Amino acid sequence: MFVATLVLTALGLLLGWLLGLAAKVFAVEENPIVNEVEALLPGSQCGQCGFPGCSAAAEAMVEGTAAVNCCPPGGRALTETLAELLNVDLNSLGDAPVPQLATIDDTLCTGCTKCYKACPTDAIVGATRQIHAVISKACTGCSKCKDVCPEDCISLNPEPVTLNNWHWTKPEAA
């Protein structure tokens, strides 16, 4: 009995020492994954994901409490990158929210510049007392402009299909 205990203890100690050595030799410094995720997110702090900002969303994604497809401005491309990074099965995700674009109804706009100031990406152009317009290239669909508009003249819609972005649908074939 004594021998057995001794042998096992010795063995354990020896292996533990060897492993400790190996851990030192093969030590790796890893960038915390949260930082990596946050760097990938758009960073406009738009809040469409339901979190107060991109860093909170990144934390939630790493913890698994937020779906990797919860970021509409990032779109499908971001979803796929994140799924790969966080090892999430893409098929397990539900439908992603569709990216939206803001449009200003120029018959109602008074040029109050409130939306212009609220936009996190400077996607709204116009000056005081002039009708504002949205640069769709820069709009993330965060709806911050809509929330502040006193005339309620901003609407959010999915990006329209045009000849430039139309493509054949996936065939239903076998």
Added chain:
Amino acid sequence: MFSLPIRGSRGGVHPETKKDLTAERSILTQLPLPKKIYLPLSQHAGVESRPQVQVGDKVLKGQLVARSGGSLSANLHAPTSGTVVAIEPIVAPHPSGLPAVAIVIESDGEDQWMELPTLDDPLALSPDELADRVEEAGIVGMGGAIFPAAVKLRQGRRFEIKTLIINGSECEPYLTCDDRLMQERAEAIIDGTRMIRHIIEAYEVIIAIEDNKPDATAALRKAAAGHGMIEVRNVPTQYPMGSAKQLIQAVTGKEVPAGARSNDIGVLVHNVGTVFAIHQALRFGRPLISRIVTVSGGCVKSPHNVEALIGTPVREIIQACGGLNNTPARLLMGGPMMGQIIPSIDSPVIKGTTGVLALTKQEVNEHVPSPCIRCSRCVDACPMGLVPLEMAKHSKVDDFDNAQEYGLRDCILCGSCAYVCPSHIPLVQFFEYAKGEMKERRNSESKSEYTKRLTEQRNERVEREKAAKLAAKKAKKKKTSRKAESEESAES
């Protein structure tokens, strides 16, 4: 000068050519003037061109009506004289049937040309000037590529072009517009070829014609006889010989490296239709306002090639060919292999319309697809050496990385694979879908990066403004406190 041996390209298919429907009939040139002409602003690779006329303006034939909107865009000219009656969205000649803005011209029946400049001998002018004129004339690749010809010429000038290939292969079934053009206007094509050669300063010129067009070959040989340096050469009849990459391989034995352009290996390819348009522009100052269109298919009463004004509704050119004798199963622009269905018979002819085909059900031979049996006929047929069956399988599950890896990145969408597939799988549609999706993803990625940069800039600006405000406030505070101090001291 030595010529490399012709090396057969790989893959390819031999579809029934059906060219006999129109090949023996001369081009109909005197079509009745259409009442209304529809000029979509996007008939070229790049962004829409910008209208230079307004509703109500009178225009003369050949007058510029829209100017190029960017580097890959092209000018548009009025194909006949008349009045601009609208600039509005029409149903685009595109399978999506989406609207596209077009200039609508009501013809006045006069067909009156604007004053055309008198030109010196183009061969005496500088290449750059000639390229400018080609650009001015709004010429795009007439084989269906619709890439602005001037851009291609200028790119060619930046390289040492050893071989200029004039593409007279016309491998698509049914289409004979290039064939007829070569037969009937050989002199003009040779003249245009000389001008292009002059512009890009090519060492040798080869006009490559598929060996099923002996008449065209003979006509061009005769016309080229007086001019050295222009060789008319036959290439094997095989689809897709008319694709630039395959033609280059057949003529020079060289392959264009993936991701590179033919310029990089010292080759430039122009379609005969483009050459003819360049000839018209440089010799007579005529902009591109008409083109030869093959009107064919089992549903057309009297198939012919017609010289149609750009913007003519398809209905009218079919009328000129005796009309339809049946409701077509498919109405196409272009050939059956790579052409596109058009949503309406009222769609206008555009610069890249090589043909208008009204095909019967039997000709199209569509079937409900069944599962892939991995017979690998598509692999054998692929002229690019890809694995279409795997590309489709991965596209189907949206695994685009693997689809790319199996060859989607090199796919030219020629349709050879789908043509031979015994399971009738719409392979090309899978690839179109995958390419479209990937483009969408790239766009959203770049948009995301762009908005990220904007946010950062904005945040910086806001910070700066805040800091400035704070500083101003501080300064003000200081001022007021000093003021108060002084007041205090005054009081005391």
Added chain:
Amino acid sequence: MNAHNEVAHRAAPYAHDRSSVNRIMLQVCLALTPATLYGFYLFGIPALLTFLSICLAAIATEALCLWLQGQSITRVQDASALLTGWLLAMSMPPWSPWWLCLGAGFFAIAIGKHIYGGIGQNVFNPAMLARVALLISFPVHMTTWVHIHPLGSESAPGLFQSLGIFLQLQPIPDGYTGATLLGAAKAAANGGGSIAELVATDYSLAQAFVGQTMGSLGETSELLVLAGGLWLLKNRVISWHIPVAMLVSTLLLAGLFYMVSHEQYLSPWYHLTSGGVMLGAFFIATDYVTSPSSATGKLIFGAGCGAVMYVIRAWGGFPEAVGFAVLFMNALTPLIDRILKPRAYGRDHRGNPIKNVSARKVS
């Protein structure tokens, strides 16, 4: 704007050669017909019963599976189940009892094919899978080889006797069965006997080639199978790569070891004319679904089939190994397909762009 959406939208091409799956399958069946008819002639009515019951079982199972998956039963018309059943029947002992036949047909289609989702989805050759599964489960029944009893000969069983044998109401008469050449050779090698002696006394190469030997229902006549295979080659239903690679690798390996020892190893010519080598090379290994798609891949696949078959025949526990060999290579097919992609235009074999950018830039 909406009217056009109702038209069945589909991208180019709007042309098609006249090929179809059904046509391919029927062409293969047609190519098998001469050898099959000859099998009926050699082994009489029980063979016919074996053949019919397997094909019927295969087709019925296919219909059942399609129905269970909610697909159109008319898809049986693609004739793929018929072909699977046919190939399976060709490789079965000619006088198989009814339950073996039905089980074989069912296993091939249900387990071999429809578990994976039906036509084109399976990873193993269904016919060979069923054959191998039965061989392992019922080794006695699957190695009951009857001597040839050509139709019209005295020993050929009549209709009622045939039915009796098929339904196992009466046993196969004594002395009707024996060992195939490969089986005898295996026994001889294991027992330390001389193969050369065995061959010299009992077997003839010409007869083996023409098909005057015992064996599976449709495999005996290498001549007719070869003819069918060549017809398929001519019609471009199959490509030459797999059959040629398989036959050549068998020939080379068998030839090499035959040179080492005439006593221990069988002559390569007997290897080529015995068992299902020809059938395997032209009809089974060339199955589209389970063989590689590139030309190089096909060559490797075929050579592998030949090599594995020879190894098992020479040293393994089974005298006839086409099934195992083909299945083993089937398992490797996805890897072969992945590694040996054809070279794309403008790229080298590793997929990097070729570097023949020769034109100098004019500055």
Added chain:
Amino acid sequence: MDYLLLFISTVLVNNIVLVKFLGLCPLMGVSNNLSAAFGMGLATTFVLTLSALASWIIEHLLLVPLNIEFLRILSFILIIAAVVQFTEAVVRKTSPLLHKNLGVFLPLITTNCAVLGVALLNVREEYSLVQSLVFGMGSALGFSIVMVIFAGLRERIALANVPETFAGTPVSLITAGLLSLVFMGFSGMI
């Protein structure tokens, strides 16, 4: 020659996965991706060979002389666990991507019954040191081959229209069974 025969026999004829049915957990777990399967094969090869060697040494230099064979399983597991930990450190350092791909299955090599199985079989068959090594390497190679083949098959099956009832693990298990059937063709060779 004997070693060669032993090697071939452990790789093909008595394949550790398909004939002895050991190591099925990683076979199902890591085979849905070819590169991960290959990495798993390599890692397991490393662990198997090393632990076969180490366990032989422990057995013959420690357990037998001290007459404490009853500690065999315990001490073997200790050794294996240490080797796995070591492998994980190495993989994490040299190939972070592979480390991520293998995920939890890398530490789980510890509980891969193939590893312990080989160590115990070495004792049962009373193999010499070299024989143990050959047996370990052969088993590892057999394991890797099957992993890679199976991963290839599964990548193909992933694209097939497998009926819902069978999709996922069921069809994988059936395929593993069929593959085992195929490997039976090699039986009787040695």
